[in-house]
Amino acid sequence: MDFRWDLIVEYAPFFAKGTLLTIGLSIAGIVIGTFLGLLIGLGKLMRNKLLALPFNWYINFFRGTPLMVQILLIHFAVVPPFLGTTNAIVAAIVALSLNSAAYIAEIFRAGIQSIDRGQMEAARSLGMTHVQAMKFVILPQAFKRMIPPLGNEFIVLIKDSSLAALIAAPELMYWGRAMQGQYYRAWEPYLTAAVIYLVLTLSLNFLLTRLERRMATE
Amino acid sequence: MIKVENLKKSFGLNEVLKDINVTVKPQEVVVVIGPSGSGKSTFLRCINMLESITGGHVYIEGIDLTDKKTDINKVRTEVGMVFQQFNLFPHKKVIENVMLAPMKVRKISAEEARAKGLALLRKVGLEEKAEAYPDSLSGGQKQRVAIARALAMEPNIMLFDEPTSALDPEMVGEVLEVMKQLAKEGMTMVVVTHEMGFAKEVGDRVLFMDGGLIVEENIPSELFDHPKEARTKAFLSKVL
Numbered sequence: 336m337d338f339r340w341d342l343i344v345e346y347a348p349f350f351a352k353g354t355l356l357t358i359g360l361s362i363a364g365i366v367i368g369t370f371l372g373l374l375i376g377l378g379k380l381m382r383n384k385l386l387a388l389p390f391n392w393y394i395n396f397f398r399g400t401p402l403m404v405q406i407l408l409i410h411f412a413v414v415p416p417f418l419g420t421t422n423a424i425v426a427a428i429v430a431l432s433l434n435s436a437a438y439i440a441e442i443f444r445a446g447i448q449s450i451d452r453g454q455m456e457a458a459r460s461l462g463m464t465h466v467q468a469m470k471f472v473i474l475p476q477a478f479k480r481m482i483p484p485l486g487n488e489f490i491v492l493i494k495d496s497s498l499a500a501l502i503a504a505p506e507l508m509y510w511g512r513a514m515q516g517q518y519y520r521a522w523e524p525y526l527t528a529a530v531i532y533l534v535l536t537l538s539l540n541f542l543l544t545r546l547e548r549r550m551a552t553e
Numbered sequence: 554m555i556k557v558e559n560l561k562k563s564f565g566l567n568e569v570l571k572d573i574n575v576t577v578k579p580q581e582v583v584v585v586i587g588p589s590g591s592g593k594s595t596f597l598r599c600i601n602m603l604e605s606i607t608g609g610h611v612y613i614e615g616i617d618l619t620d621k622k623t624d625i626n627k628v629r630t631e632v633g634m635v636f637q638q639f640n641l642f643p644h645k646k647v648i649e650n651v652m653l654a655p656m657k658v659r660k661i662s663a664e665e666a667r668a669k670g671l672a673l674l675r676k677v678g679l680e681e682k683a684e685a686y687p688d689s690l691s692g693g694q695k696q697r698v699a700i701a702r703a704l705a706m707e708p709n710i711m712l713f714d715e716p717t718s719a720l721d722p723e724m725v726g727e728v729l730e731v732m733k734q735l736a737k738e739g740m741t742m743v744v745v746t747h748e749m750g751f752a753k754e755v756g757d758r759v760l761f762m763d764g765g766l767i768v769e770e771n772i773p774s775e776l777f778d779h780p781k782e783a784r785t786k787a788f789l790s791k792v793l
Contacts, residue, residue: 451640453638454642461658462658463626464626467658
C-alpha cells in the first residue's frame with residue numbers, strides 16, 4: 336500500500352485551520368458548558384421539586400437524545416429565526432455547550448452531594464447563609480472532586496466537536512472529509528485527523544493530571 | 554436566655570420530641586443525658602434550627618425562632634455549636650477555619666480576624682497549629698479547634714453535641730478541660746454528653762431524657778445520687 340504523504344502536505348494548511356476551529360469549538364463548549372452546567376446542577380439540587388423539574392428535564396433531554404440530532408435541530412431549526420440565516424459555527428457552539436452542560440450539571444450535582452452534610456451544618460451554625468456556605472465551604476471542596484470527571488467530559492467534548500462536520504462547520508473532521516472527497520483516499524485524511532485529535536486529548540489530559548496533582552498537595 | 558416551650562419534632566411519622574419544656578438562665582451549664590435515640594441531639598439541634606421545628610416554640614434571648622420573620626442566620630451568630638464529628642473545613646488551615654465566619658458574617662478585616670483567631674487558638678492551647686491543616690491534627694486537637702471556631706463569633710450561648718464521643722479515651726480530658734474553662738468564664742452552655750463526671754462537676758443542672766421527653770431534671774448531686782424516676786435509675790445503673 337502506498338501512503339501519499341504529499342497529499343497530507345498539500346492539505347496541511349486546511350488541517351491547521353480545521354484544528355484551530357476544533358480547539359475554538361471545544362474551548363467555547365467547555366467554558367459555556369461549565370457555566371451553564373453549574374447553574375443547571377444547582378437548579379436540580381433545589382429543594383422545591385417543582386422548581387427543580389425544568390432543570391431535571393433539561394438534563395434528561397440533552398443526555399437522552401443523540402448529539403447528532405441536537406446539532407441538526409439547532410442548526411436548521413433553532414438558530415435561523417435568531418440570525419435570519421444558518422450559521423454552522425454558531426450552531427456547533429450552541430449545541431456543544433448545551434449538550435455538555437447537561438453532563439457537567441450532573442458532575443456538579445454529584446460533587447456537591449458527595450460533601451459531608453456536617454460541613455453545611457457547621458457553616459450554617461456559624462451564621463453563614465446558604466449561599467455563603469456553598470461558596471466558601473461546599474464548592475471549594477466539591478471542585479477538587481469534580482476535576483477527574485470534568486476532565487473526562489472535556490475530552491469527550493473535543494471528540495464530539497467532530498460532529499460539527501455534519502453541518503459543514505469547517506473544523507478538523509470537515510477537512511478530512513473534504514480531502515477524501517477530492518482524492519478518494521481514506522487512510523491519509525482520517526489517520527491525520529485521528530493523530531491530531533489524539534494530540535489534543537492527550538495534551539488536555541496532561542494539563543488536567545498536573546492540575547489534579549497540584550490541588551492534591553494543597 | 555433559652556426558653557423552650559412545648560417543643561415537638563417529628564421525622565415523618567416518627568415523633569422524636571414529644572413535649573419539651575426547658576428554660577436555661579444566663580451563665581447556666583445544662584447537661585443533657587439519656588440513652589441513644591432519646592432525642593437529646595435532636596433537642597439540641599432544634600435550639601439553633603439545624604432541625605426544623607414541628608410544633609411549639611424556641612426563644613433565644615426573647616426571639617422566637619419559629620416566627621417566620623426571624624432572621625435565623627442572625628440568631629445563629631449568637632449560638633455557637635460544637636459537633637460530635639468536629640466538622641472542621643478540611644480545605645482550610647486551622648487559623649482560616651477560625652477566621653472564616655467572623656470575616657464573612659461579621660465582616661471584620663482579615664488582620665482583626667487573624668489576631669482574634671490566634672488569641673482563641675492560644676486559649677485552647679493550639680496556637681502553634683495555626684498554619685496546619687485539620688487532617689494533620691488528632692481528634693482532641695480538632696475538637697479544640699472547633700470550639701475556637703465557634704467562639705470566634707463571640708456567641709452568648711454554646712451548644713455541645715456529644716463533643717467527646719468520637720474521641721479516643723486519652724483525648725477526652727483535653728476537650729473537657731477547655732469546656733470547664735468556658736463554664737468558669739460564665740458561658741451559657743447546653744451540653745449533650747455521656748461524660749457523667751463532667752455532668753457532676755461542671756453542670757448546674759442535669760436533664761435526663763428518654764423517649765422524646767424530659768423524664769427528670771435536677772441539680773447533679775440530687776439526680777445522680779437520688780434519682781426519683783425508675784427510668785433514670787435504670788439508665789444510671791448502666792452507665793455509672
